[in-house]
Amino acid sequence: MTPLAQQALASGLLQGLIYSFIALGLLLTFGVLKVANFAHGYFVAGGMYVVYMVGPSSFGAYLLSLLVAFAVGLAAGLIVERVVLEKTLIAGGEHMGMRTLVPTFAVALIIQNLLLILVSSPVISLKNPYPFSAVRIGSAVLEPSRLVGTVLSLIFGLAVMVLLYRSRFGLLVRACVQSNRGAVICGVNIRKSYRFVFAGASGLAAVAGGLILPFTTAPATVGFEITLKAFLVVIIGGMASVRGLIIAGIFFGLVEAFITAYVSGALALAVLFGFFVVIVLIRPSGLSKAMN
Amino acid sequence: MLKKLSYNSVILSIGLVVAIALPFFVGRSLQAVAIITVMYALMATAWNFAGGYGSQVSFAQMIAFAIGAYMVAWSSLNSTVNVWVFVLLAMVLSAVIGFAIGSLLSQRRIEQFYFVVVTLALTEVMRGLVATRYDLGGLAGLQVPLEGYGLELLQFRNKVGFYWILLVALLITLAVIGLVLRRTMFGKSLLLVRDDRDYASSMGINVPRVNGLTLAFSFTVTAFAGAVYTQYLRFASPQVSLTLDINIVILLSVMVGGVATIAGPIYGAVIFIAGQEILSRTIGSGTNLNRFSEIAFAVLVLIVVGNFPHGLAGLQRRRRGLTQLDLARVDSDSGEQR
Numbered sequence: 001m002t003p004l005a006q007q008a009l010a011s012g013l014l015q016g017l018i019y020s021f022i023a024l025g026l027l028l029t030f031g032v033l034k035v036a037n038f039a040h041g042y043f044v045a046g047g048m049y050v051v052y053m054v055g056p057s058s059f060g061a062y063l064l065s066l067l068v069a070f071a072v073g074l075a076a077g078l079i080v081e082r083v084v085l086e087k088t089l090i091a092g093g094e095h096m097g098m099r100t101l102v103p104t105f106a107v108a109l110i111i112q113n114l115l116l117i118l119v120s121s122p123v124i125s126l127k128n129p130y131p132f133s134a135v136r137i138g139s140a141v142l143e144p145s146r147l148v149g150t151v152l153s154l155i156f157g158l159a160v161m162v163l164l165y166r167s168r169f170g171l172l173v174r175a176c177v178q179s180n181r182g183a184v185i186c187g188v189n190i191r192k193s194y195r196f197v198f199a200g201a202s203g204l205a206a207v208a209g210g211l212i213l214p215f216t217t218a219p220a221t222v223g224f225e226i227t228l229k230a231f232l233v234v235i236i237g238g239m240a241s242v243r244g245l246i247i248a249g250i251f252f253g254l255v256e257a258f259i260t261a262y263v264s265g266a267l268a269l270a271v272l273f274g275f276f277v278v279i280v281l282i283r284p285s286g287l288s289k290a291m292n
Numbered sequence: 293m294l295k296k297l298s299y300n301s302v303i304l305s306i307g308l309v310v311a312i313a314l315p316f317f318v319g320r321s322l323q324a325v326a327i328i329t330v331m332y333a334l335m336a337t338a339w340n341f342a343g344g345y346g347s348q349v350s351f352a353q354m355i356a357f358a359i360g361a362y363m364v365a366w367s368s369l370n371s372t373v374n375v376w377v378f379v380l381l382a383m384v385l386s387a388v389i390g391f392a393i394g395s396l397l398s399q400r401r402i403e404q405f406y407f408v409v410v411t412l413a414l415t416e417v418m419r420g421l422v423a424t425r426y427d428l429g430g431l432a433g434l435q436v437p438l439e440g441y442g443l444e445l446l447q448f449r450n451k452v453g454f455y456w457i458l459l460v461a462l463l464i465t466l467a468v469i470g471l472v473l474r475r476t477m478f479g480k481s482l483l484l485v486r487d488d489r490d491y492a493s494s495m496g497i498n499v500p501r502v503n504g505l506t507l508a509f510s511f512t513v514t515a516f517a518g519a520v521y522t523q524y525l526r527f528a529s530p531q532v533s534l535t536l537d538i539n540i541v542i543l544l545s546v547m548v549g550g551v552a553t554i555a556g557p558i559y560g561a562v563i564f565i566a567g568q569e570i571l572s573r574t575i576g577s578g579t580n581l582n583r584f585s586e587i588a589f590a591v592l593v594l595i596v597v598g599n600f601p602h603g604l605a606g607l608q609r610r611r612r613g614l615t616q617l618d619l620a621r622v623d624s625d626s627g628e629q630r
């Protein structure tokens with residue numbers, strides 16, 4: 001393999017795992033609340049801005065700022081769920097994704113403008129907060145932030161999975177994914193599940209934002225791009241399984257990295273989204289089923 | 293028997309009189325506001341036809357807008373043929389692309405939320421393609437040179453000319469939509485497809501064709517708006533002519549004004565633009581002003597959508613009980629022809 005291909009493979013893989021982590025919150029929201037949360041990427045952007053505003057200079061401070069981002073995301077998610085979504089959710093009915101489309105877009109608009117008011121510089125970035133510099137694997141050079149960011153997001157993702165599959169709370173959440181009505185009948189406090197899942201997903205989104213900030217120069221409008229990418233990952237992953245999500249995330253990361261390396265960085269997004277449209281046209285149920 | 297006038301028709305009639313009288317009484321800066329407002333109203337009306345009366349919550353409108361924008365911008369730089377030829381060409385091309393997108397996605401049963409995400413992705417694809425084309429100016433965009441003034445050149449010494457053109461286009465669009473919905477089979481099948489696709493196709497309605505034609509009409513109008521707006525700004529770029537922000541604002545303003553109503557998109561456009569203007573007059577302009585006004589607008593959206601599902605134009609509905617649309621829905625449920 002040529003060095004360029006190795007580089008693309010390594011960075012695409014890492015980027016893909018981070019995409020999966022970002023999309024995990026979206027998948028949970030969609031699975032439990034049946035809400036297509038178009039504000040998800042804006043929560044990620046919010047996390048970026050929180051970490052940027054804290055401005056950590058050491059590794060310890062950076063971890064602390066991630067915690068702050070998580071807390072802010074959690075609180076914001078709780079408020080949004082309670083104030084904006086809960087009435088519609090409790091009323092229930094079909095096409096929840098469409099009925100919450102407009103409210104989540106409105107929330108996205110609010111978050112984006114708040115961020116623009118809070119931070120006046122058009123682009124934000126953070127210098128390497130980690131105590132070591134670039135790592136060489138084969139002939140691929142990896143930034144520490146990308147590497148550790150991926151490892152941390154894997155750990156957090158794993159923690160979410162453990163919570164989902166090995167705890168009572170997770171059992172209740174999975175009951176809601178299977179059938180909200182059935183869960184209510186069995187005595188699950190569905191409002192509580194809604195609230196926890198939405199707030200948790202928002203908190204995780206904010207942490208993801210903090211993780212990607214050190215290797216991203218983000219314009220304030222980055223939230224939209226992240227939302228769209230996360231949605232594509234969730235849809236291609238089949239909208240149901242975490243395994244599909246991870247495969248789709250890695251697929252996305254690799255496609256993006258190879259197009260950027262071999263064709264053109266400016267075209268990468270267009271080709272990526274074009275890929276997505278073609279895949280959805282051929283197989284609307286997502287890739288994971290195609291693999292089985 | 294004299295039909296009782298609805299509030300909306302009274303407000304719209306007064307609004308029309310005001311709209312015609314307005315340019316004669318206001319100064320240059322307010323005229324600019326009026327031009328933008330009418331453009332948004334035109335685009336929102338076009339969106340509402342596909343996304344409100346139809347079932348296609350489209351985020352691909354900016355594709356048509358950009359076709360109109362780039363067609364006139366490119367032609368003014370590279371061709372001596374009259375600009376109106378290119379306006380027509382853009383409208384035809386947008387109609388074809390709109391039909392292709394609408395019917396193909398409908399045929400593949402990509403609907404609802406999937407439709408939203410796919411059209412979002414399509415707009416981003418178009419954006420990436422335009423931004424990397426150097427003959428279209430790339431990210432920097434194209435400047436439209438001034439060749440003279442006159443209706444035949446679609447350039448006006450007094451910018452109010454753009455206002456009249458957009459206003460006429462808006463009135464024609466409204467008339468066409470009203471006629472199609474009330475008088476044609478197509479209008480009835482459109483509502484039926486939205487409310488119950490399977491029932492519609494069992495009635496023998498060609499659903500992909502209906503969806504394709506709906507989006508084609510919506511695209512045609514939007515392309516015209518894009519062409520006129522570009523002539524007005526004398527500038528086209530991915531940032532201005534192909535930004536999803538405009539599409540999102542249009543969606544939100546239709547929701548505030550009243551989705552699937554004739555008056556709704558106009559109310560929404562007036563509130564969004566006029567709201568921004570009033571805020572800038574009262575608070576005074578600053579760099580963050582637009583941001584605060586967008587937040588205020590988003591809060592208004594949340595309040596209206598949460599409490600009045602038919603928006604401001606539908607306030608009367610609660611009192612009157614059943615409406616035209618509800619009746620159409622009842623029809624589609626019971627299978628009776630009206």
